[in-house]
Amino acid sequence: MSSHSENIARRHLWITAGWLAIAHIVLIFAATIPMHSLQLGDSPATAADALVKSSMASSFAGGYVSYLGFLVFLVGGLLFAQLLRGDGIVPRWLSSCIAGSVVAYVAVTISTGFAAGAAALYDGHHGADLSVITTVNDIRNLGFILCAGLAGLFAVTVGLAARATGTLPRWVTVSGVVIGAFAIVSVPGARTGATDVSTMLFFLWFVALGIAALRHSHHELDDAADAVPAMV
Numbered sequence: 163m164s165s166h167s168e169n170i171a172r173r174h175l176w177i178t179a180g181w182l183a184i185a186h187i188v189l190i191f192a193a194t195i196p197m198h199s200l201q202l203g204d205s206p207a208t209a210a211d212a213l214v215k216s217s218m219a220s221s222f223a224g225g226y227v228s229y230l231g232f233l234v235f236l237v238g239g240l241l242f243a244q245l246l247r248g249d250g251i252v253p254r255w256l257s258s259c260i261a262g263s264v265v266a267y268v269a270v271t272i273s274t275g276f277a278a279g280a281a282a283l284y285d286g287h288h289g290a291d292l293s294v295i296t297t298v299n300d301i302r303n304l305g306f307i308l309c310a311g312l313a314g315l316f317a318v319t320v321g322l323a324a325r326a327t328g329t330l331p332r333w334v335t336v337s338g339v340v341i342g343a344f345a346i347v348s349v350p351g352a353r354t355g356a357t358d359v360s361t362m363l364f365f366l367w368f369v370a371l372g373i374a375a376l377r378h379s380h381h382e383l384d385d386a387a388d389a390v391p392a393m394v
Contacts, residue, residue, distance in 0.1 A: 175245060176379040182238030183372030187365050189231030197224035200282075200296075202303040203353065209296045213286035221283055229276055232268050239264030239316065242375075246323035246330075256323035260316060267312035274305025307352040313364050314345030320371065334374050341367045 198221055200212040240261055247257035282299035286292075321338025324330035341363045348356035 172245070173379045175241060176375050179238055179241045179245060180372040180375035180379070182234055182241065183368050183375065186231050186235045186238060187369050187372075189227055189234060190365070193224045193228035193231060195224065196220035197228075200299050200303075202300060202307075206292060206296070209292060209299070213282055213295050213299060214292070216283075218283060218287045222280065225276060225280060229272065232271055232276075236264060236268045239267075242320060242371075245375075246320065246327055248323070248327040250326070253323055253326045256319050256326060259319040260323060263312050263316040263319060267309055267316060270305055270312065271309050275302050275309065278302035278305065307349060307357050310352075310357045310360055310364075311346045311349050314342040314348075314360070317342030317345065317364060317367060330371075330374050330378060334371060337367055337370070 196217075198212040198216040200209055204212075243257045243260035243264065246260065247254055278298050279302040282295045282302065285298065286295040317338045319342075321335040321342065324338070325332075325335035341360070345357075345360040345364055348360040351357070
């Protein structure tokens with residue numbers, strides 16, 4: 163019954179991966195409600211509204227919700243890396259690339275994006291010069307921009323791994339590679355809005371990936387049912 167039990171476990175893990183992907187996006191969008199984001203190149207007046215005059219409590223609350231969202235992404239992304247790990251050397255290499263991009267993406271986001279953003283907000287409410295806190299916040303923005311490439315690498319490698327293992331529909335593989343590649347090449351064009359577009363496309367694709375994972379769990383259930391008579 164070991165094969166049957168393993169298929170049941172994989173089914174539950176696919177369900178978990180699907181809901182974690184959806185939960186990540188829900189948390190990210192929920193976090194934007196109480197936050198005041200300052201973008202790269204905004205005017206001093208906008209910077210003062212976002213970092214000095216805004217509510218520090220609500221901004222920190224939104225930041226914490228976003229922080230939780232990225233912890234969810236870390237767990238979910240590593241789970242996708244495991245589920246898409248095939249038997250051949252190429253799928254195993256792609257699985258390692260998925261895991262590496264997830265860890266790097268979350269690490270850079272937390273260390274540069276969240277930490278610098280929180281520091282700029284805190285210092286802005288405690289008398290720091292506007293030019294100083296704007297500079298610190300620019301580190302946050304540039305960290306998020308560079309993270310678009312890591313998110314793109316995740317999407318590309320998930321798409322290729324899904325193709326190599328044949329576990330997810332073709333649209334997941336094609337859209338993952340296309341959207342991921344666009345995210346990578348959009349980094350130099352961040353001031354044109356290209357990174358914002360790639361980020362929204364990545365969010366949509368990640369929700370769709372979660373839905374595909376939930377649907378794939380039914381295939382694991384069918385495999386589990388087929389495995390029972392084979393073991394009798």
